[in-house]
Amino acid sequence: MQGNSGACRLCSGGGSRNKMRAMQYGIEALHAMGYGKKTYICHLDDDSIVDKPYLMYVKYYLKAEGAQGCIRLRAFGRHLFSSLSDLVRISNCETWCKFCNLRGKPVFVHGEGIVIRADIEYEIGWDYGTYGAEDLLMGLNLSKKYHFSLVPIGNIYIAPPTTTKDYFKQRRRWFWSILNNDGKIRKLSPGTYLFYIYMYINGVLGLIMLLAFPLILMFTEFSGLMVAVSVMNVASFYAYYQFGASYMHSLPTSVLMFILQVPVAFYDGLTTIYALVKRPDFTTFETIKKV
Structure with a gap:
């Protein structure tokens, strides 16, 4: 679509060993075809779609x-725990994407549904040469x-991974993409880098607190x-989880x-423990089955 609009591009990886290089080839080809400041490109993974109001606003x-909206889940329940766990992504997006994007300082930038004007995308480029976090680096x-x-x-609709193995591989990639990017995130925004470190530490400490909570209630010396x-805390x-679940507009989902x-x-x-114990192959972009 031309005008103040977007050409939608599907970027699924397809087994590519270097996703960023593949995306760079794509924007170079679009630039050669004349796509510029009158065109927005909406990036989608192979499992994600955006609805009509989203595209009409663009x-x-x-x-x-550049811009991004908020995510919702589709294909819910194909893998129950992955689906329920992905509800927290809705909470994160509704909290941090909205708060930061309204102020022009992106923190949670996800590849699904990110919209970039074609000439700006070509100017910045995608070939960062990193393991991941290309969406955050672009933002x-x-x-x-x-x-x-x-x-x-409008909304961006995503699907959760269909197996436990793929879910853990996906989260491992996200974890290491923050740490294994030659310091690019830290140099661009030290606050963003520290925020992600805090989120991971806070997640582990939160699990420890859940384990300790019954003991704290049982023993009077606390x-x-x-x-x-x-x-x-509890x-x-x-x-926070119920906040994400509420966007499914389904009482059974909230109860579950x-x-x-x-x-x-x-x-x-x-x-997070899995990511630390079983480090990935940083030379290959792992594809995840979600549909």
Whole structure:
């Protein structure tokens, strides 16, 4: 589509050993065909789609050079724990994507549904030569010189991984993409880098607190303040997952999330341990089956 619009591009990896190089070839080809400042490119993974209101906003109203909206789950339940765990991605997106993108300082930038004006995408390029985090690097690079905004209407629909193995591989890739990018994220935005480190540490500490919570309640030698903090931590933990589940507009999903919340938290939290113990092959971009 031409005008203040977007040509949609599907980037699925397809077994590519260097996803960033493949994406760079794509934008070079589009540039050679004349796509420029009148065209926006909407990036999608092989499992993701955007709805019509999302594209219509980009076509008629978007003025920023780059933008992104919020995600929702589709194909829910094909793998129960992956589906429930992915609900927290909705919470993260509704919290951090909206908050940061409205201020032009992207932090949570995901490849699904990121929209970039074609001439700016060509100017910045994708060939970072890193293991991953190309979407975050694009958002940070773009926001240094241009404006990265929010797509306020419509949604991006994603599918969770269909196996436990693929779920753990996906989270491992995300973990190492923050650490294994030759310091590019840290140099572009030290605050963003530290925020991700904090999120991972906070996740592990949260699991430890869940394990310790029954002991804190059982033994009277713990101070009232510690008990109050522990109760608040667990309540916030449940509320955050339920916040994501509420966007499914399904009471059974919310109830199921509440019942399985603790095992789902460990299912997700153990991916950090897995990433540290079983390091990936940094020369290959692992593809994940989600549909």
